[in-house]
Amino acid sequence: MSSSHPLLQLERLNKAFGKTVAVDDVSLEIAGGEFFALLGPSGCGKSTLMRLIAGFDTPDSGRILIDGRDVSADPPHKRPVNMMFQSYALFPHMNVAANIGFALKRRGEAAGVIASRVRDMLRLVRMEGFEERRPDSLSGGQKARVALARALAGEPKLLLLDEPLSALDRKLREEIQFELMQVQRDLGLSFLVVTHDQQEAIAMASRMALLREGAVAQVASPRQLYERPASRWVARFIGEANLLEARVRQVEACSVTLDVDGVMHSVEEAYHGLEPGAAVALCVRPERMVLHRERPLSGNVLSGEIVEIVYLGASVSWRVRCDNGLLVRVVSQSAIVEDGPVRGARVFVSYTPEAALVLRQ
Amino acid sequence: MRPRGALALRFVLAAPLLWLLAFFVAPFAIVLKLSFSRAVTAQPPYEPTFTFADGLSGLIESGRQFTTESYALLFSDWLYLDAYVSSLRIAGLATLIALLIGYPLALAMSRAPPNWRARLIVLAIAPFWTSFLVRVYAWIVILKNEGLLNHALLGMGIISEPLQIFATEGAVLIGLVYAYLPFTVLPIFNALEKQDDALVEAALDLGATRVSAFWTVTFPLSLPGLYAGALLMFIPATGEFVIPDLLGGSGDLMIGRVLWSEFFSNRDWPMASAAACVLLCVLLAPLLLFERAQSREANT
Numbered sequence: 294m295s296s297s298h299p300l301l302q303l304e305r306l307n308k309a310f311g312k313t314v315a316v317d318d319v320s321l322e323i324a325g326g327e328f329f330a331l332l333g334p335s336g337c338g339k340s341t342l343m344r345l346i347a348g349f350d351t352p353d354s355g356r357i358l359i360d361g362r363d364v365s366a367d368p369p370h371k372r373p374v375n376m377m378f379q380s381y382a383l384f385p386h387m388n389v390a391a392n393i394g395f396a397l398k399r400r401g402e403a404a405g406v407i408a409s410r411v412r413d414m415l416r417l418v419r420m421e422g423f424e425e426r427r428p429d430s431l432s433g434g435q436k437a438r439v440a441l442a443r444a445l446a447g448e449p450k451l452l453l454l455d456e457p458l459s460a461l462d463r464k465l466r467e468e469i470q471f472e473l474m475q476v477q478r479d480l481g482l483s484f485l486v487v488t489h490d491q492q493e494a495i496a497m498a499s500r501m502a503l504l505r506e507g508a509v510a511q512v513a514s515p516r517q518l519y520e521r522p523a524s525r526w527v528a529r530f531i532g533e534a535n536l537l538e539a540r541v542r543q544v545e546a547c548s549v550t551l552d553v554d555g556v557m558h559s560v561e562e563a564y565h566g567l568e569p570g571a572a573v574a575l576c577v578r579p580e581r582m583v584l585h586r587e588r589p590l591s592g593n594v595l596s597g598e599i600v601e602i603v604y605l606g607a608s609v610s611w612r613v614r615c616d617n618g619l620l621v622r623v624v625s626q627s628a629i630v631e632d633g634p635v636r637g638a639r640v641f642v643s644y645t646p647e648a649a650l651v652l653r654q
Numbered sequence: 655m656r657p658r659g660a661l662a663l664r665f666v667l668a669a670p671l672l673w674l675l676a677f678f679v680a681p682f683a684i685v686l687k688l689s690f691s692r693a694v695t696a697q698p699p700y701e702p703t704f705t706f707a708d709g710l711s712g713l714i715e716s717g718r719q720f721t722t723e724s725y726a727l728l729f730s731d732w733l734y735l736d737a738y739v740s741s742l743r744i745a746g747l748a749t750l751i752a753l754l755i756g757y758p759l760a761l762a763m764s765r766a767p768p769n770w771r772a773r774l775i776v777l778a779i780a781p782f783w784t785s786f787l788v789r790v791y792a793w794i795v796i797l798k799n800e801g802l803l804n805h806a807l808l809g810m811g812i813i814s815e816p817l818q819i820f821a822t823e824g825a826v827l828i829g830l831v832y833a834y835l836p837f838t839v840l841p842i843f844n845a846l847e848k849q850d851d852a853l854v855e856a857a858l859d860l861g862a863t864r865v866s867a868f869w870t871v872t873f874p875l876s877l878p879g880l881y882a883g884a885l886l887m888f889i890p891a892t893g894e895f896v897i898p899d900l901l902g903g904s905g906d907l908m909i910g911r912v913l914w915s916e917f918f919s920n921r922d923w924p925m926a927s928a929a930a931c932v933l934l935c936v937l938l939a940p941l942l943l944f945e946r947a948q949s950r951e952a953n954t
Contacts, residue, residue: 349855369858376859382852386874395870399861447860 298361300325300483301346301451306355308341315341316352317507323451323485323500328477330494331487333504334530339487342504343453346485348372360450370399375449379456381440383428389415389439390424396447414442417476434465441476452477454486458493470497491531495519503527519578524654528576535582535621536652537575537595541567549651551575554617558593561646567653574652579624581648584611585641586634592643595621599638609633613642682934689927690720699921724928734912734929738936741909744823744898745891748830749884752838755831756883760842761872764849771847778836778843790829790900797825797901821903829897834890838883845879846872881944889937909933 299322308316315338323329331339344350346357348369357365364372375396383392391398393414394407402410415421418438428436437457444452457473458466474497477484488494494501495515503510503518510530511523522528525536539551539558544567549560551573558575567573588594600620601612604627611623611633623642625633634640691700702716728734763774781789796802798820807813819825849872857867895910902908909929916926 347855347859349858368863369855370861370863374859376856378852378856380850380852382850382856384853384856384871395857395862396860399866443856443860 298358299323300327300360301485302356302358302361303342303346304356304358306342306345306357307353308338308345308350309353314338314507316345319355319504319507319509321502321509321512323483325483326481328474328484328497328499329486330498330501331485331504332491332494332501333489333510335489337504338507339489339504340455341507343376343455343485343487346372346451347374347376347453373450374453375444375447376453376455377437377440377444377457379459381428381436381460383436383439383443385428387428388424389420389426389428389431392428392439393443393446395443400447410446414446417445417479418442418472433461434469437461437469438472441473445476445480445482449482451483451485454484456488457486458488458490466493473497495531503530505530521650522576522652525574525576525652526654528574528650528652533579533622535577535579537577537619537621539573539575541569541571541573541651543569548646551651553593553595554619556595558649559646560649560651562651564651567651571653576650576652577621577644577648579610579622580608582621582623582642582644584613584623584625584634585643586638588641589643592645593649595619595642597621597640597642599634599636599640602633602636611640613640615642685927685930688923689724689931690722691924691927692719692721692723693922693924698923700923724922724924725932727925728928728932733907734909737907737909737912738932740907741892741933742936744826744906744908745830745888745894748827748834748891749838749888751827752831752835752887753880753884756835756838757842757880759835760839760846760879763839763843764846775840775843778839781836786833787896789833790896793825793829793832793901794820797828820901823902823906825901826898826906826908829901830887830891830894833894833897834887837886837890841879841882841886842876843879845876845882849875878948881947885940885944888940892937893933 301321301323303319303321306316306319307314317338319338319342331342333339341350345352348364348367348371352365355365356363359373384395387395390408390411393411397407397410411424412421415423418441420435420438420442423431423435423439428439431439437460441457454473458469461469470493473484473486486494486497495518498515500512500514501518502512505526511518511527513521513523518527518531522531522534528534528536537553537558539553541549542552542557543550544564547561547563549562549564549567551558551560553575560575583589583592588596595613595615595617597613597615599611600614601610603610603612607627608624609627611625613621613623615621621642688700691702693699694701702719704713704716759778763771763778766774794801798804799816799818801820803819804813804816808816819828853871853875854867857871858864862870892908893910893913894908895914898906898908898911899914902911913926913929913933916922916929
């Protein structure tokens with residue numbers, strides 16, 4: 294039965310607080326064993342969405358199905374999901390073992406069963422021997438591990454992770470991130486992580502939803518989201534994007550010709566339903582653009598002046614003000630541009646017809 | 655840097671220390687000395703009195719006159735022991751009732767919308783704007799046989815005879831609970847309010863019902879506030895004089911009343927002082943227990 298349903302189905306969920314719409318007609322499906330990320334700027338509704346799934350808030354309309362069962366009206370303790378909280382929310386008056394065993398104890402499991410499960414969980418998060426410790430005697434990384442172990446101990450069908458790494462410093466963040474991915478793979482469990490950190494989401498998730506003002510802007514794999522953003526907003530939010538406003542001139546089977554401030558650019562890709570005259574944006578990632586001292590003979594070319602050079606170690610970032618006033622960013626590997634042009638120099642920026650994407654929205 | 659910091663710290667600590675010295679240690683030393691004196695019909699009504707008129711030998715001579723008579727009487731006369739026991743019993747009962755009323759009140763206050771909390775706190779301490787005595791007198795007007803309460807109950811036909819509440823232990827309990835309720839509510843409120851909401855959500859998420867989440871998480875974490883509230887009420891309630899004197903009957907002896915009558919009616923200052931010193935020792939016990947519990951909490 295479970296194979297015929299996605300693990301989690303959100304059907305047209307809506308939630309408003311007073312006049313503020315927090316979740317706006319969201320529909321999503323998450324499959325079993327998936328590491329799914331909800332990404333968005335703060336206030337985009339991603340936390341509210343997670344609280345709806347956990348059952349801390351009830352949707353104004355719409356349904357939440359887990360394994361095909363409608364849980365919309367169920368209280369949190371009846372839902373087969375568990376949550377790893379942003380603050381970890383470890384019970385300060387209980388030791389690590391009691392924290393991890395909490396869910397099983399609520400279910401009335403025998404003490405021996407609980408103890409062995411607690412041991413297994415501690416081994417899973419590499420915290421053996423910490424049974425008797427109190428939460429306030431643990432380091433940030435240890436707290437995160439105990440919080441993960443506690444959320445997994447009750448064997449949920451879906452684990453919710455609310456900004457699980459935000460309380461950690463950078464080095465520890467990478468370590469715990471790696472561990473989360475490993476645990477997810479080992480258990481084959483569905484993880485749904487909420488984060489505002491796109492690097493985190495891109496690194497961990499197999500699929501992700503980008504939320505904007507309560508609504509889903511795009512659902513895709515991290516790679517698709519970066520390489521094939523659905524709109525100008527998505528392109529700007531994920532990584533960096535040079536957006537050239539353009540007008541469609543000619544549409545052919547496998548290429549489009551566009552007018553960028555009087556200069557013709559071509560893009561090689563089939564776009565269905567694109568009409569000549571439509572106002573669109575050309576999206577080119579900074580690393581797909583190339584800087585030249587002399588006008589290149591091929592490709593789409595912009596000319597301008599360097600206004601800023603930032604050395605970033607592995608790469609160099611250039612900001613070029615084009616003759617039409619647009620600022621574009623070009624990123625090159627440091628090794629290639631050792632003797633690059635200086636600030637104020639006249640340069641040409643080019644990109645190939647395959648490097649650009651036409652965005653209609 | 656370090657010596658200067660230490661000096662500054664000494665200054666900061668000096669203020670409360672001086673305060674304690676002037677308003678607690680010194681008066682207590684005087685009371686302690688009084689308790690070992692002998693009552694006489696004179697002015698002042700006790701001896702020895704220290705004078706430097708006879709020099710050092712005179713001081714030593716008067717020191718020889720100290721006696722434990724008052725303590726001996728205190729522990730041999732059932733009147734005093736009864737007064738202590740009934741003080742502890744009444745204060746304990748009143749504290750229990752105040753906690754049973756105060757805890758739900760504090761819980762409701764801590765769950766109220768944030769903009770309401772400040773208003774509710776003001777309401778909780780609003781009675782302090784009126785004189786304590788006036789408020790106790792008001793209870794006489796409410797509780798006495800021809801008072802407001804009996805009037806209302808008779809009027810509604812619930813009772814046919816006026817209830818004898820005034821001048822009973824019941825009236826003392828009502829008065830104590832009323833007077834000290836804010837002292838129990840505020841520490842509990844404080845303990846509840848600073849709890850992270852995510853803790854209860856975590857409990858719910860991990861399979862607890864609302865009720866079991868309260869008993870496994872909210873309540874245990876509020877215990878320090880509950881202990882503090884209980885002590886803040888129990889200690890002054892045990893030594894309370896005004897409420898048992900005004901609302902209680904002649905049979906409701908609490909140690910505060912005994913103290914008062916020893917001082918002002920019998921003019922037996924040493925006896926009253928001895929009773930006060932013993933009361934202090936009795937009340938130190940729950941304080942020390944609380945301290946121990948807190949340090950144990952901090953160590954684990």
